Amino acid sequence: MAQAANFVGTWKLLDYAFLYDDGRVERPWGEEVAGYLLYSAEGYMSGNLSAARQSRSVERGRDGTSSRRRDYIAYAGPYTVGEETIIHHVEVSLFPNWLGTAQVRYHTLEGDKLVLRTPPVLSDEGRMAVQLIWQRVRASEVL
Template identity: 35%
Template sequence: MKAADLMGTWRLRSWRNVASDGIGVDPLGEHPVGFIFYNHDGYMSVEIMASHRSPYHDPDVFGGTPAERSDAISSYLSYSGPFEVLEDQDAVVHHIEVCSYPNWIGNAQVRYAKLDGNVLVLSTKPMVFQGVERRAELVWDRIGHD
């Protein structure tokens, strides 16, 4: 896979985290919503959220009660930064500069990539998700192509 193969906008079809025993969970529910963008300038961005998030009662974008803010951040993941493709490993590395999860800022996240036409599958090494070691698998559909 080459960087040119990833260029464009992709819509999230599914996100499943699978443990070594094969048991999987949907971390943001059955129908998460999201996009991943790979740009010709060598930067990427991803935004993923649960499909049914509750709005704040306060109209201030920085408002909300502590419980509302906690619910909002626990149902949303985003990050952005430069990316590189490791052609010999079928992997893409996301070098994270901004992230909703502060622990990833300044880190490189490796995603193993499989491309089949206009379907992209990105997966991770096992990592801790919701207290259990699991491997994430995200399926994306390319937007704008038949």
């Protein structure tokens, strides 16, 4: 049975992909991604992830927000672990529409690899889920 203690620590992002029902795999940020996911023993999480190589140019929308928002994800809050899911209860986020939501992620944890997958959603390209693959960071790997 999955327990919160199994997730506690720092995780480095290895892969970010859209998995379509028809078998297509799309990597919207390319092959190189960057990011960290932290789960604390106190029951809080924080995630920050993006394309590894971001453009320095920023396009501004009419509302003054950056178009980069879709190329960077950041949010934090408490988390709860279930047998098949881990739920991120969003208290702070780069995306205002995520505030107060429960971001459900299906998890597979094998050794130092953590795979998180969103529930399927309907997009312009078809039904898909977002899959993130993380590698546990060990103290000996820190600079």
